[in-house]
Amino acid sequence: MSEISIIELHYLNNPNIIDIRSLYDYSKGHIDGAINIPYYNLLNNYSHYLSKYSLYYIYCDFGEQSREISKRLNCFGYNTINIIGGYQEYKKFLEKN
Numbered sequence: 001m002s003e004i005s006i007i008e009l010h011y012l013n014n015p016n017i018i019d020i021r022s023l024y025d026y027s028k029g030h031i032d033g034a035i036n037i038p039y040y041n042l043l044n045n046y047s048h049y050l051s052k053y054s055l056y057y058i059y060c061d062f063g064e065q066s067r068e069i070s071k072r073l074n075c076f077g078y079n080t081i082n083i084i085g086g087y088q089e090y091k092k093f094l095e096k097n
Contacts, residue, residue: 002074002081003067006093009057009083016056018042018049020066021087031059031083031090039065043072050078059083059090 009015009031017034019026026036037049039060050056056079060066063086070080083089 002070003084004057004081005084006089010093012057016054017083018056018058019087020058020060020069025061025087029087029091031087034059039069043069046073046076046078050080052077052079055079055081057081057083059086062086062088 009017015033017031019030019034019036020039020042021030021036022038023036026034030036042049050073058066058070058073058080059082063082063084066086067082070082073080085092
């Protein structure tokens with residue numbers, strides 16, 4: 001399974017980022033440019049949200065749920081990459097920069 005660090009993600013040009021946390025958590029803060037598709041919405045209706053011809057970077061709070069769903073989506077033929085450490089790692093990155 002593919003994974004990417006926050007630092008590597010930072011250098012990408014206009015990536016498709018999906019935040020799978022709740023709408024409440026997303027509204028409190030999220031990675032710049034991310035769209036919110038809560039975990040169960042994405043899991044139960046992935047073909048509605050994703051294209052097999054695009055690449056998506058997925059994160060949750062700590063990177064565990066996003067790792068799981070990314071692995072599952074890749075088995076279904078989608079191109080997803082887990083963001084290591086999730087939103088918590090992003091907050092640490094912001095504090096340092």
